[in-house]
Amino acid sequence: MLVDHAASGQTAQKHTLVALVENKPGVLNRVASLFRRRNFNIDSLAVGTTDDPKVSRMTIVVDASRTSAAMVERNLYKLVNVIDVQDVTHLPTVVRELALIKVRVENTQKRSEIKQLADMFESRVVDVKTDTLIIEMVGDEEKVDGILNVLNDYGILEVVRTGRVAMTRGAAHVVPDQDDVAFSSNGHSHP
Amino acid sequence: MKLTGAQIIWETLLQQGATLVFGYPGGAILPAYDALYDYRDRIRHVLVRHEENAALAADSYARATGKVGVCMATSGPGATNLVTGLANAMMDSSPIVAITGQVSSNLVGTDAFQETDVTGVTIPVTKHNYLVTDVKELAQVLAEAFYIARSGRPGPVLIDICKDVQQQTVEYEPITSVKLKGYRAIKPMHKQNIPGLVTDAATLINAAKRPIILAGQGIKHGGAHGELCELINKAGIPVATTLLGIGVLSEDHPLNLRMMGMHGEAYVNMAIANADLLIALGMRFDDRVTGNLAQYAKNAKVIHVDIDAAEVGKNVPTDVGIVGNVKSVLQALIPQVANGSHKDWVGTINAWRDDTKSRDVLAQELPDNMLLAPHVIRGIWEATKGECTIATDVGQNQMWETQYFQHTRRNQLITSGGLGTMGFALPASIGAKLGRPDDEVWAVAGDGGFQMSIPELATLVQEKLNVKIAVINNHFLGMVRQWQDLIHNKRYSQTQMWTPNFQKLADAYGIKGLRATTQSEMRQIIAEARATDGPVLCEFVVEPEMNVFPMVMPGKALDEMTRRQPAALGTGMDAIK
Ligand SMILES: Cc1ncc(C[n+]2csc(CCOP(=O)(O)OP(=O)(O)O)c2C)c(N)n1
Ligand SMILES: [Mg+2]
Numbered sequence: 001m002l003v004d005h006a007a008s009g010q011t012a013q014k015h016t017l018v019a020l021v022e023n024k025p026g027v028l029n030r031v032a033s034l035f036r037r038r039n040f041n042i043d044s045l046a047v048g049t050t051d052d053p054k055v056s057r058m059t060i061v062v063d064a065s066r067t068s069a070a071m072v073e074r075n076l077y078k079l080v081n082v083i084d085v086q087d088v089t090h091l092p093t094v095v096r097e098l099a100l101i102k103v104r105v106e107n108t109q110k111r112s113e114i115k116q117l118a119d120m121f122e123s124r125v126v127d128v129k130t131d132t133l134i135i136e137m138v139g140d141e142e143k144v145d146g147i148l149n150v151l152n153d154y155g156i157l158e159v160v161r162t163g164r165v166a167m168t169r170g171a172a173h174v175v176p177d178q179d180d181v182a183f184s185s186n187g188h189s190h191p
Numbered sequence: 192m193k194l195t196g197a198q199i200i201w202e203t204l205l206q207q208g209a210t211l212v213f214g215y216p217g218g219a220i221l222p223a224y225d226a227l228y229d230y231r232d233r234i235r236h237v238l239v240r241h242e243e244n245a246a247l248a249a250d251s252y253a254r255a256t257g258k259v260g261v262c263m264a265t266s267g268p269g270a271t272n273l274v275t276g277l278a279n280a281m282m283d284s285s286p287i288v289a290i291t292g293q294v295s296s297n298l299v300g301t302d303a304f305q306e307t308d309v310t311g312v313t314i315p316v317t318k319h320n321y322l323v324t325d326v327k328e329l330a331q332v333l334a335e336a337f338y339i340a341r342s343g344r345p346g347p348v349l350i351d352i353c354k355d356v357q358q359q360t361v362e363y364e365p366i367t368s369v370k371l372k373g374y375r376a377i378k379p380m381h382k383q384n385i386p387g388l389v390t391d392a393a394t395l396i397n398a399a400k401r402p403i404i405l406a407g408q409g410i411k412h413g414g415a416h417g418e419l420c421e422l423i424n425k426a427g428i429p430v431a432t433t434l435l436g437i438g439v440l441s442e443d444h445p446l447n448l449r450m451m452g453m454h455g456e457a458y459v460n461m462a463i464a465n466a467d468l469l470i471a472l473g474m475r476f477d478d479r480v481t482g483n484l485a486q487y488a489k490n491a492k493v494i495h496v497d498i499d500a501a502e503v504g505k506n507v508p509t510d511v512g513i514v515g516n517v518k519s520v521l522q523a524l525i526p527q528v529a530n531g532s533h534k535d536w537v538g539t540i541n542a543w544r545d546d547t548k549s550r551d552v553l554a555q556e557l558p559d560n561m562l563l564a565p566h567v568i569r570g571i572w573e574a575t576k577g578e579c580t581i582a583t584d585v586g587q588n589q590m591w592e593t594q595y596f597q598h599t600r601r602n603q604l605i606t607s608g609g610l611g612t613m614g615f616a617l618p619a620s621i622g623a624k625l626g627r628p629d630d631e632v633w634a635v636a637g638d639g640g641f642q643m644s645i646p647e648l649a650t651l652v653q654e655k656l657n658v659k660i661a662v663i664n665n666h667f668l669g670m671v672r673q674w675q676d677l678i679h680n681k682r683y684s685q686t687q688m689w690t691p692n693f694q695k696l697a698d699a700y701g702i703k704g705l706r707a708t709t710q711s712e713m714r715q716i717i718a719e720a721r722a723t724d725g726p727v728l729c730e731f732v733v734e735p736e737m738n739v740f741p742m743v744m745p746g747k748a749l750d751e752m753t754r755r756q757p758a759a760l761g762t763g764m765d766a767i768k
Contacts, residue, residue: 022372026310026322033314054372074378074501080319080339083373 014043015069015089016166018173019058022081023049030079031058038075041066044163055083059165084173092169098162099137099144104155105130114154121147132157140164194363196326196356197226200290201234203333206365209261209288211252211625213237213245217265218305220292222357237625237654240646242269244618246276246347247607250285251582251615251622254605259340260287260622266294267305270351271312275612277347278316282609283435284408286345288336289317295355296324309351318346319374326359334366343376344499345412377498383514386523391511392470392494393527399468399492401536402428405451405480408435409473409497409517411602416440418521419472425525427532429540431459433474434593435608441599448540452480453743454590457752458543460743463488464750465539469507471495473517476506477609482749496520550740550755553595560709564588564663567713567731568595571633571661574717579603579631582619584640585611586670588663590739592635614643620658621650631659631721638664638690648700651726659720660728664690665735673738677753678745697728708732 021027028047035042043061050057060076062069069087076085105111111133118125118135121143127134137147141164148156167173194202200223204212214236216224227236239245242264249260264273270291280287294303299322310322319339321332329352336348396402410419416439423430423446430440431451440447448459460482463469469491474480481487484506495502495509496517503512513520548554553565568591571581577597582605583589589606598604605623607615620634636644641662651658672686697704703723705716713731720727741752 029311030314037315068504071501071505074503077378078499078501080371080374 013063013065015062015064015072015087016093016095016164017060017062017069017073017076017085017087018166018168019060019076019085020050020083020173021056021058021079022083023054023056024081027056027081030081031076034075034079035072038071040072040075042072044161046163046165048165059163061164086168086173088166088168093166094169095140095164095166096138097141097144097164099148100126100158100160101135101137101148101151101156102158103133103135103151104157105133106154110154114151117147117150123147192363193360195222195226195358195360196329196352197222197358199326199329199361199363200333200352200357201226201230202363202365203330203337204261205230205233207259207334207337209259209337211235211237212261212263213239213248213252213622214263215239215242215245215265215269217269217292219266219294219354220263220269220290220352220357221265222354223263223290223292223352226357235625237621237650239618239621239650241644242272243275243614244621244644244647244650246273246287246289247279247612247615247618248622248625249287249289250276250280250283250347251605251619252626253280253285253287253345253622254602255580255623255626258286258626259337260285261290262287263290265292265305266309266351267307270309271307273349274313274316275610277313277349279607279610279612279615280347281316281318283607284345284412285347286340287347288333288340289347289349291349291351292357293322293351293353296353297355299324299353309349313349316347317349318344320349320351322351322353323356324353326356326361329356329361330363330366331369335369335371338369339371339374343378377515378500385513385515385520388511388513389520389523390527392496392513393524395468395492395494395511396426396428396470396524397529400533401466402426402468402470402533403448403462403466404428404430405433405463405469405471405474406430406436406439407433407472407474408439408608410436410439411473413473413498413516413518415473415518415521416601418518418525420444422521422525422528425530426528427530427534427537428470429462429533429537431455431463433477433480433608434606436474437593437598437604438600438602442597443599446537448544450593452477452749453482454593454739454741456544456547456594457741457750457754458540458547460741460749460752461543462540463491464748466491469493471497471507472521473497475499475502478506481506482743482747482751486748488749546757549757552755557710559711562708562710562713562731562733563737564591564665564731564733565595566710567661567663567733568592568635570710570713570717571635572596574714574721575631575633577603579633580605580623580627581633581635582606582616582623584616584634584636585613586637586640586668587665587673587737587739588635588637588640588669590670591663594739613637613640616640617644617647617651617660620660621647621654621656624656624658625654632657634658634660636660636662637669638662638666638688639668642688642690645696648696648702648726648728652700652702656726657724658726660726662693662728662730664693664730664732665737666690667735670739672736673742676736676738677742693728693730703727704730706730706732
């Protein structure tokens with residue numbers, strides 16, 4: 001049965017959708033246009049290439065309290081360049097986000113404090129200047145939120161977050177191949 | 192075989208069986224038009240007077256024939272003029288292919304003369320679109336466009352072809368199949384167990400005491416008229432249609448309640464509001480059909496069958512949602528549905544129906560000099576015995592057509608539903624006449640909508656199309672005036688309309704112009720128009736301030752209709768208001 005996840009008791013706030021799309025010019029525009037046109041509220045959208053140069057992968061986070069994830073999924077599916085969409089929210093999934101955080105460093109003592117905090121979050125310091133540090137944090141959003149929270153006390157100067165990327169555990173995400181559609185005439189049905 | 196891009200366009204069209212194109216030339220599409228010169232004995236090109244009407248006529252042609260309609264325009268203003276027509280086809284799921292010229296590929300992005308980002312502009316109003324910058328892709332893209340336009344839920348596809356691509360030469364092989372990585376005609380979500388769902392649907396149907404079928408245009412696209420009829424004859428379930436669903440079942444079938452929604456007759460909406468099961472087939476619960484959603488069919492379970500997964504559960508939560516072709520779903524469903532008649536339920540509805548009849552304005556004697564729009568529609572219906580194709584415009588004239596014309600033929604009415612595009616009737620009648628040359632074709636338009644497409648009279652004449660035009664002249668943008676009357680305290684802001692002398696106008700175009708101001712004149716000029724060989728422009732000067740009832744006011748539940756008083760309660764103007 002076709003069920004709307006949002007309406008069926010599976011009430012996870014944030015839904016993660018993984019879309020495989022054709023790597024062609026303008027595809028991101030089509031996806032963005034769809035979200036705008038349908039008034040879909042999207043928390044984040046991360047796009048990147050895959051092992052197949054013809055295919056890109058999008059991870060889309062939908063705030064299900066405001067937008068039906070099922071409707072986002074079904075509408076994405078309608079785009080001709082979208083090869084496959086999966087709502088992985090309820091599947092065993094590895095979810096990661098990368099953040100770069102530039103923090104103010106007032107003195108050497110603060111620097112080592114910050115370095116220690118970074119270690120505790122299993123993040124890395126990737127740039128050191130006399131009065132700043134850049135920390136590279138990889139983790140799920142909660143962990144990223146966590147480090148941002150504690151670093152706030154030192155003075156955060158700049159943050160960039162990639163948004164969520166996700167991959168289901170176990171077997172690969174296989175997309176059924178499309179059969180050739182042969183045609184001969186223009187006839188399509190009625191009257 | 193070596194061909195230019197321009198020649199490939201026409202070869203592909205021929206291969207696709209598309210021998211009719213509505214279009215308008217210009218600089219960026221000039222090579223295609225030059226090549227057309229050599230195809231002019233195999234491809235008919237209809238030169239419209241505005242590109243919007245090329246798209247609307249192609250849309251109507253598609254509805255009249257079931258084939259893909261084709262329109263063509265130049266870059267920039269030509270292409271942007273198509274947008275309304277594309278949006279119309281998108282809303283009403285009409286299969287059309289629009290071909291536009293684009294500036295040469297080396298100029299794209301430079302704000303060259305007549306350059307508009309047409310693929311960007313039309314993303315929201317097309318099922319898909321393409322920009323072709325390489326002639327080697329052209330044949331493939333054209334083939335894909337036709338396939339996408341007509342398969343699954345049909346819709347418009349635009350191909351923007353750079354001028355140099357039209358001029359370049361390439362080795363051409365006819366494309367005989369397409370393979371699209373992402374596109375599936377039907378894209379069901381999750382793995383649906385269709386046989387299981389059909390059984391679930393049959394269980395609900397067999398248990399229902401007050402079921403009603405809501406039939407939409409999907410029945411037409413799926414060619415499921417026969418299956419629909421079989422289902423209702425077997426199970427005795429009444430049917431209400433959407434505006435675009437008119438013509439999926441003859442309106443003289445006793446179980447066809449006719450059109451539902453904002454201006455559906457009261458008994459139809461009451462039947463829906465009181466139903467315990469809605470069986471929605473190929474329709475999408477548009478807001479004009481449901482009224483206030485929170486109060487919509489509160490006690491009904493819902494079965495929804497549609498080819499588009501994104502429509503199932505969009506507006507109305509479903510108990511059984513099936514994504515698929517309505518014809519094959521019905522074929523699987525019918526054997527599992529029990530024989531029945533739902534006598535009590537149909538009896539209840541028929542009692543409501545009698546009450547509706549008692550409020551019919553045409554049920555009362557009105558003086559001959561009081562000509563109402565419903566008289567005109569009924570007059571056309573009586574004169575043609577219902578044997579014609581009607582293309583309507585938008586507004587009161589459109590709603591009266593649905594109420595006072597009894598549609599007994601399949602897919603007889605061609606009208607702009609989802610977009611409500613004023614100016615549709617005349618270009619639509621052109622598309623319809625070319626698609627159904629042996630049919631009598633009437634365009635029914637208001638004075639406002641007709642004035643939006645007057646220039647297409649020239650197209651009618653140039654193409655020698657025998658179309659009869661009925662302009663219902665109430666000297667108002669009637670439907671807007673009605674809202675101002677009922678909702679805005681009669682403040683008639685910018686809805687009164689001066690109209691030209693339509694007989695002189697007809698004269699200027701060299702066609703017959705007729706005018707009626709009374710009921711008897713109305714009958715006379717309809718007869719004269721029908722007896723005339725060639726287009727006729729008939730103007731019917733009707734009561735200016737009549738409203739279309741019933742009406743579900745914005746925000747109201749479907750069965751909270753504002754209705755006309757029973758005939759006994761008033762006479763003359765009081766009765767029609
Ligand atoms: C292109 C366009 N512009 C505006 C509207 C809004 N609109 C809907 S009905 C209507 C009035 C139509 O007037 P007329 O063509 O005279 O028909 P009537 O309602 O009087 O029968 C208007 C302005 C529309 N539907 N389409
Ligand atoms: Mg009018």
